[in-house]
Structure formats: C-alpha cells, structure tokens
Amino acid sequence: MSKMKTKLVIIGVGNVGSAVLNCALSLDLASEIAVVDILEKKAYGEALDANHALSYSPRPNVHVHAGTYQECQDADVIIIAAGPSVLPGEPMDRLTLAGRNIAVMKDVMTSITQYTREAVIIMITNPLDVMVYYAQNFFGYPKNKLFGTGTTLETARFRKILADKYQLDPKNVHGYILGEHGNSAFAAWSLVSIAGLPSDRLDEYFCPAEPLDRDKTAAQVVQVAYDVLNAKGWTNSGIAMAACRIARAVLFNEHSIFPVSATLDGEYGLTQVALSLPCVVSSEGIDRRLEVPLSQAEIEKLQASAKNLAAVLQSVGLR
Numbered sequence: 421m422s423k424m425k426t427k428l429v430i431i432g433v434g435n436v437g438s439a440v441l442n443c444a445l446s447l448d449l450a451s452e453i454a455v456v457d458i459l460e461k462k463a464y465g466e467a468l469d470a471n472h473a474l475s476y477s478p479r480p481n482v483h484v485h486a487g488t489y490q491e492c493q494d495a496d497v498i499i500i501a502a503g504p505s506v507l508p509g510e511p512m513d514r515l516t517l518a519g520r521n522i523a524v525m526k527d528v529m530t531s532i533t534q535y536t537r538e539a540v541i542i543m544i545t546n547p548l549d550v551m552v553y554y555a556q557n558f559f560g561y562p563k564n565k566l567f568g569t570g571t572t573l574e575t576a577r578f579r580k581i582l583a584d585k586y587q588l589d590p591k592n593v594h595g596y597i598l599g600e601h602g603n604s605a606f607a608a609w610s611l612v613s614i615a616g617l618p619s620d621r622l623d624e625y626f627c628p629a630e631p632l633d634r635d636k637t638a639a640q641v642v643q644v645a646y647d648v649l650n651a652k653g654w655t656n657s658g659i660a661m662a663a664c665r666i667a668r669a670v671l672f673n674e675h676s677i678f679p680v681s682a683t684l685d686g687e688y689g690l691t692q693v694a695l696s697l698p699c700v701v702s703s704e705g706i707d708r709r710l711e712v713p714l715s716q717a718e719i720e721k722l723q724a725s726a727k728n729l730a731a732v733l734q735s736v737g738l739r
Contacts, residue, residue, distance in 0.1 A: 426450040426671050429487075429495040429539070431528060432502030433457045433466045436544055439660035440499055441470055445482065447664050449671060452483040454491035458502075463487075489531040495539040497667045502528050503545040505654060518550050518736050525551050529559045537561055540670045540705045542663055543568040543681075548601040549729050552681045553694040554738055563683065565705040570681035570696030571597040572662040574605050578641045585637075586626040588614065595619070596679045597641055598696055598718075599725030605696075606721040607638040608714060666701060673703040680706065684726075687711045688719055692739060693726045 428450040430437050437455070444453055453470075457463035463486035474480045492498055503524040504517065525545060532541070541561070545551045552568040555561065574597035576590075583590040595612030599605045612619040614626070623631050648655045669676040679696040687697060687709065700707040714722065733739040 425452070427452040427454070427491075427495045427497075428667065428671075429454045429456060429491050429498045431456045431489075431498060431500045431532075432545070433463055434501065434505075435654045435656045436505070436659060437499075437501035438466050439656035440501055440544075440663055441466060441484075443657075443660040443664040444667070445470060445473065445477065445484070447668060448479055448482075449664060449667055450482070450496070452485075454485055454487045454495070456487055456489060456491060460486065490535055492532050492539060493535040495536060497670050498532065498536075498539045498541045499544065499663050499667060500525075500528060500541060501544045501663075503551075505546060517546050518732050521545055521547070521551060522554060522736055522738075525554055529555050529561070533559050533561060537565075539565070540703075541566040542666055542670075544659055544663055546601070547732065549681050549694045549696075550732055550736070550738070553683055553692075553729075553733060556683050556694065558738075562705075564707075567699070567706055568601065568681035568694070568696075569659060569662050569666060570601055571599065571605055571679045572666060572696075573659050574601070574641055574645075575679050576658065576662060577644055578607060578637075581637055581640055581644075582612070582614075582622075585628050585632065586614065586622060588626070596698060598679055598698075598714075599722050600695060600729055601681060603642060604721075604725040604728045605642060606718065606725070607634070607641065608712070608718050609634055610715045610718060611712060669701040670703055670705065675700055675702045675707065677701070677710070682706055682709060685709075688714075688722055690723065690726050693729050693733065695722065695726055695729065 433455045455463045467486040470484045503521040548568045556563050578597050579590045579593040582593045596608050597605050598608050609619050677698050680699050681694050681696045683694045684690045698710040
C-alpha cells in the first residue's frame with residue numbers, strides 16, 4: 421500500500437538538523453524530505469548521504485533532496501534547526517544566544533512566509549522561547565501553526581530519570597517539565613504519576629534503593645543537558661527525536677499532548693511571553709493549550725520563568 425504524500429522541510433542541517441533528517445527517515449515520517457541550509461553544499465551533501473542509506477531502508481522510495489526556501493510552498497511540516505547553539509566553554513545558559521539568533525530567525529521567517537502560511541512550523545533554534553515569541557508575533561504567521569519543541573526534551577529526560585530510578589519503562593511515567601526551555605524550567609510534581617500513583621507514593625510501591633529527592637531530580641534534568649554538551653560538544657539526538665515525535669503527531673493528526681512552547685494568552689495570568697505548557701497537537705498544530713492545575717509553588721515557578729524570559733525579550737527589543 422502506498423503512503424499518502426507528505427512533505428517535511430528541514431531548515432538548517434548542522435549537528436541538530438542532520439540528526440533530525442536521520443531521525444525522520446528512521447521513523448518513516450514523510451514521503452518527501454527537503455533540506456535547506458545557508459551552506460548549499462552542506463545541504464546537498466546531507467541529502468546525498470541520506471539517499472545512499474535508503475537502499476537498506478524498509479522504504480527506499482522516500483525522496484530526499486536539497487533545495488531552497490521555495491520547498492516550503494507545499495510542505496506539511498517545517499522543522500527549523502537553523503542558527504548557532506551554546507558551545508562548550510560559553511555560559512551555560514541558552515539565553516546567551518538571543519541576540520545572534522534573532523537575526524537568523526528574521527531571515528528564516530521572512531523567507532518562509534514568502535511561500536507559505538499553511539505548513540505547521542516546529543522550532544528548535546535556541547533560545548527556544550525567545551525565538552518562538554519572535555516568530556509567532558512579528559511575521560503574521562497563524563499562531564496555532566507555529567510553536568517550539570519547548571520542554572518536550574526536558575520532559576523526556578525527566579521521565580527517563582524517574583524510570584531508571586524505579587526500574588520501569590519510561591512510557592509508563594507521566595509528568596512534565598514546564599516553563600522555559602532552559603535553566604528556569606521546573607518539574608510539575610503535582611502532575612507526576614506512574615500507574616495512577618502520585619509522586620508522593622512512588623517510593624512506597626516501587627521500593628527504590630534511595631528515596632526520591634525531588635530537588636535533586638529536578639536539578640539533574642537541567643544539568644544533564646550541559647553534561648551532554650560538555651562531553652560531546654553539542655546535543656542533537658534527544659532533540660531530534662523530540663521534534664520528529666511532535667512532527668509525527670502533526671502528520672498523523674494524533675491529538676497527542678506535548679509540553680510545547682507558545683505565546684501565552686492569559687494562562688495563569690501571563691501574557692506577552694512564550695513558555696511550555698501541555699498542548700494538544702494535531703494536523704492543525706496546537707489545537708488547545710491546557711491550563712493544568714498546578715500547585716501554588718509551581719505557579720510561582722512558572723511566573724519566575726516568565727519573568728526571566730520577559731527580561732530577555734525586553735533586552736533585545738521584542739517587548
């Protein structure tokens with residue numbers, strides 16, 4: 421049976437974008453994948469290399485090629501991975517990238533909007549929440565169709581850490597990291613459960629070697645990103661899988677829930693800032709943002725995260 425024609429465009433094929441390409445192929449996301457990069461030879465080489473792998477793929481008829489922004493014209497999903505990332509030795513804060521990547525995002529969004537306002541755009545470029553706010557509010561793109569991966573990766577790390585602690589499958593761990601994709605992200609412990617058991621009863625049922633330390637676990641989620649960065653020079657595998665998993669929810673109209681980043685519209689009294697909350701994702705992008713019941717302490721952490729990002733937005737002239 422032939423697969424419905426779907427098209428994915430990946431903008432930026434550095435360490436992250438190339439990982440997105442490989443992940444998209446392994447997940448059989450689309451029948452056509454176009455890669456776009458300011459370095460045209462790099463895009464050509466990545467596409468050519470990917471084509472050589474297709475002979476051993478279960479679906480060797482995927483059309484992978486390099487192109488220009490005109491490829492966005494008939495795209496179903498666009499994943500933006502353009503722009504520099506934090507490098508080893510730089511301050512361990514994604515917000516340091518704000519100034520340099522706003523210029524990148526201006527070029528990317530100006531180019532995309534010449535050809536489409538219909539595709540669902542999933543952003544990876546850091547500082548993610550600043551880039552999402554800029555892209556959602558300054559280019560006339562439908563807001564529901566543009567959002568960032570947000571804290572989906574932190575959430576995956578969080579669930580994996582808890583799963584390892586209790587020797588369980590991460591898919592059985594439910595819970596979210598919310599707020600900024602960065603240092604002020606926080607674990608929403610009031611939403612954590614395994615088999616319907618709340619976080620304060622997990623030790624009782626699963627008997628770990630050491631009791632659950634909430635502060636230590638939450639800090640580990642933030643720190644582990646920099647552990648990867650300092651050890652290998654960049655992070656790409658986890659975020660590529662997160663972006664492709666969200667893209668699959670769009671392409672297959674799943675109505676799945678992910679903590680993605682979008683501009684808030686009064687949730688918890690917050691506006692004019694993009695942060696991650698659980699959102700229902702479908703073929704239309706964000707169907708619904710969920711104002712989930714958080715504890716007062718968690719609401720205060722969300723507000724602190726918003727304040728942190730608002731200061732950055734103001735410093736770069738976006739507020």
